[in-house]
Amino acid sequence: MEDQAEKLREIMRQKKDAEERNSSDVKEGKRARIITITSGKGGVGKTNVSVNMALAYARLGKKVVVMDADLGLANVNVMLNMIPKWNLYHVIRKQKTMKEIMVETEYGISIVAGASGFSKIANLNEDERKGFIDELNTLSNADIIIIDTSAGVSSSVLDFIAAADDAVIITTPEPTAITDAYGIIKIIATEIDSLNMGLKLVVNRVKTVAEAKKVADRMTNIAGQFLNLKVDYLGFIYDDAVVSHAVLRQRPFMVIDPRCKASLCVRHIVGRMEKSDIKESGGFSMMMKRFFGRE
Numbered sequence: 001m002e003d004q005a006e007k008l009r010e011i012m013r014q015k016k017d018a019e020e021r022n023s024s025d026v027k028e029g030k031r032a033r034i035i036t037i038t039s040g041k042g043g044v045g046k047t048n049v050s051v052n053m054a055l056a057y058a059r060l061g062k063k064v065v066v067m068d069a070d071l072g073l074a075n076v077n078v079m080l081n082m083i084p085k086w087n088l089y090h091v092i093r094k095q096k097t098m099k100e101i102m103v104e105t106e107y108g109i110s111i112v113a114g115a116s117g118f119s120k121i122a123n124l125n126e127d128e129r130k131g132f133i134d135e136l137n138t139l140s141n142a143d144i145i146i147i148d149t150s151a152g153v154s155s156s157v158l159d160f161i162a163a164a165d166d167a168v169i170i171t172t173p174e175p176t177a178i179t180d181a182y183g184i185i186k187i188i189a190t191e192i193d194s195l196n197m198g199l200k201l202v203v204n205r206v207k208t209v210a211e212a213k214k215v216a217d218r219m220t221n222i223a224g225q226f227l228n229l230k231v232d233y234l235g236f237i238y239d240d241a242v243v244s245h246a247v248l249r250q251r252p253f254m255v256i257d258p259r260c261k262a263s264l265c266v267r268h269i270v271g272r273m274e275k276s277d278i279k280e281s282g283g284f285s286m287m288m289k290r291f292f293g294r295e
């Protein structure tokens with residue numbers, strides 16, 4: 001069996017190579033920013049955050065693709081009431097390209113569907129994995145690629161985190177969710193060269209701002225103290241009845257009620273992501289370009 005650590009190092013190397021290859025494209029703002037949404041515990045809101053963050057980005061004029069990286073229990077298409085003909089399974093089997101299975105939604109975002117009922121992408125061999133990362137790069141005409149992962153720390157989830165520019169970890173204030181979120185942060189710290197990626201935390205389903213801050217402070221402090229890892233607190237999302245109502249209606253809550261508490265929180269989170277993009281990835285030259293149209 002392939003050594004997991006070596007496998008992850010290889011993915012990081014591929015990412016770096018792609019960055020160098022695309023450095024001229026980056027200047028044109030062409031390489032997609034890959035944001036992987038993950039959690040330790042299941043059911044904490046990853047798919048809702050993925051889809052609704054995508055919509056918030058689309059509202060800012062970005063071209064966004066949401067990829068459902070779950071082959072066991074795919075959710076993104078269900079949340080959008082879509083039954084795509086092709087999905088990630090066909091890409092892995094090399095029957096379709098990533099671009100071919102990408103479908104546009106009525107909401108101005110595109111999706112790449114996962115599949116239900118197949119045993120994990122974890123069983124990808126090295127060739128398949130390489131092909132997969134390449135396929136992901138063919139989507140580079142998107143500005144943002146959001147990857148919704150399955151819960152937990154399977155090796156495929158770690159692959160998607162390693163391939164990301166930003167890993168967004170979702171937790172709720174529940175002690176079990178916090179413990180599991182810490183678990184995944186710890187694994188990221190030991191298994192992934194996370195230096196050239198942003199690690200971000202979102203606290204979902206909170207009742208008050210103070211509750212969110214308490215959870216975030218605890219997590220970011222522990223990560224800093226024990227793992228020497230910088231985790232940025234990106235923001236929180238209120239526990240909001242509109243969310244489950246939207247899930248039942250199979251429409252994003254940003255569409256059902258763009259001004260509900262949860263929607264406003266997600267917009268705020270995307271606003272912060274945008275700021276961190278200028279600061280961390282773009283640097284000075286990107287800022288000059290944004291303001292003056294040249295470097």
Ligand SMILES: Nc1ncnc2c1ncn2[C@@H]1O[C@H](COP(=O)(O)OP(=O)(O)OP(=O)(O)O)[C@@H](O)[C@H]1O
Nearest residue numbers: 042043044045046047048151238239240243244247
């Ligand atoms: N902010 C919120 N307010 C109220 N309910 C929420 C909120 N976020 C999530 N939920 C509830 O939690 C459920 C699970 O959310 P979601 O499917 O996004 O989680 P997930 O992390 O993707 O789950 P899985 O690990 O199974 O993929 C939703 O159907 C909804 O009912």
Ligand SMILES: [Mg+2]
Nearest residue numbers: 046047075149
């Ligand atoms: Mg999900």
